[in-house]
Amino acid sequence: MRLIRGLYNISSAFSGCVATIGNFDGVHLGHQAILQQLKKQGEQHQLSTVVMMFEPQPREFFAPDQAPARLANMSEKLQDLASFGIDYVLCLPFNQKLRSMSADQFIQTILIDGLQIRHLIVGDDFRFGCDRTGDYQLLQSVGEQAGFSVEDTKTFELDGERVSSTRVRECLTANDLAAANKLLGRPYRMSGRIGYGRQLGRTIGVPTANVILQRNKLPMTVVYAVKAIEITVAACNESQALDRDGNIIAWQGIANIGVKPTVAGTPEPSLEVHIFDIDENLYGKRLSIEFCQKIREEQKFNGLDELKTAIGNDMKVARDFFS
CATH class of the missing domain: 2.40.30.30 (Riboflavin kinase-like)
Structure with missing residues (x-):
């Protein structure tokens, strides 16, 4: 797996990909389901797989004092992602420029011009662009004209509850290690x-x-x-x-x-x-x-x-x- 820092570092040889976007904090069972689907789509399309993330995470940019503790640091996260056979991780700096980018600009500049996206996998609650105006419907609409497909992943549940980084964090804070490990799928x-x-x-x-x-x-x-x-x-x-x-x-x-x-x-x-x-x-x-x-x-x-x-x-x- 290769780490790419910044859109400008994407190689000219990089042509087309299947991608997903998220924080992937902890790489829990819900994340793992997305990564497995990403790998499957990469094989079907015969294209590289890309996980796009932001550093700092958006909540850390907007309200650093209120942002939750990370389950994993950057190195740990990269190691977990690599274990799923992902080809590239694209880490973009979340700064004022990116924060001010409209949803349409995000799609054109990052997904189309940068990644040359062919297939995108996002969560069912995914939002992007300035003021979070971009959503799954916008991606689908633009994708139909620009030549890329979009797939939304349904909420991953365990024992009838949504698996999330927040739930894992709450379990650790409450010292319920067994529950946290169950959500992570590993110790x-x-x-x-x-x-x-x-x-x-x-x-x-x-x-x-x-x-x-x-x-x-x-x-x-x-x-x-x-x-x-x-x-x-x-x-x-x-x-x-x-x-x-x-x-x-x-x-x-x-x-x-x-x-x-x-x-x-x-x-x-x-x-x-x-x-x-x-x-x-x-x-x-x-x-x-x-x-x-x-x-x-x-x-x-x-x-x-x-x-x-x-x-x-x-x-x-x-x-x-x-x-």
Whole structure:
């Protein structure tokens, strides 16, 4: 899969495509149904498949303080999309110019002139253009004259309820991990490169790996039992690292996701992972952290001694869970 940033970077060799447009935050079951249909249409038309998205997401542009936490950062999203065999991701900067573009201009400039669209898949509630004036009916009308077809996907439901990124986020906030995983169709995870933190964990005998999150908000603040899996990323494609015997490199541990109120108390989100029974330098490596079982809420303690005691209890709970 290839990432294209900006319409001007589309190659002249890029001729015709089937495409879909959306945020694809979390790539949940509803998104997966769209991606599977996109892949099917690409094979039928013998054309490249394109997922178009915006950065920042529109809600982050219009009201950054009120925008919800992302389920996945850009890197995680690209890795999930690549796993479905998508050919291209077109990421357009959502700025004042794009925000002011009329629906007709959007169709002509981006879909027709830019992508040379042949088939477009959109959600049944898709809106676009300045003041959200563009809709499925407009796309159909223009498409009939311009030579591209449009397909709307019906709402994807699970247990009688619409699957959405909002629902996944609500489940995580409520610490209903099982429900979130069901909507995602896989365990919820976060990934990032291990960087240098303040190394306070070492002073209390509990060294932690500081996972660089690349996100401004978190969907949850909690202590979890986790699996940490070493991964490698080439371009947009993620793969699990293997040892010399061909086994996946993975560990068990505990993770605090939040703002570290006892030792930091800043709004900057962090993911600190203590990995059990490991004697290895992880700095610079990339880990995927799979959340397995809630242990407790993140809380502020009266000093490092209380924190050390709590972490000891967390470790016992996690080891019991994994045993």
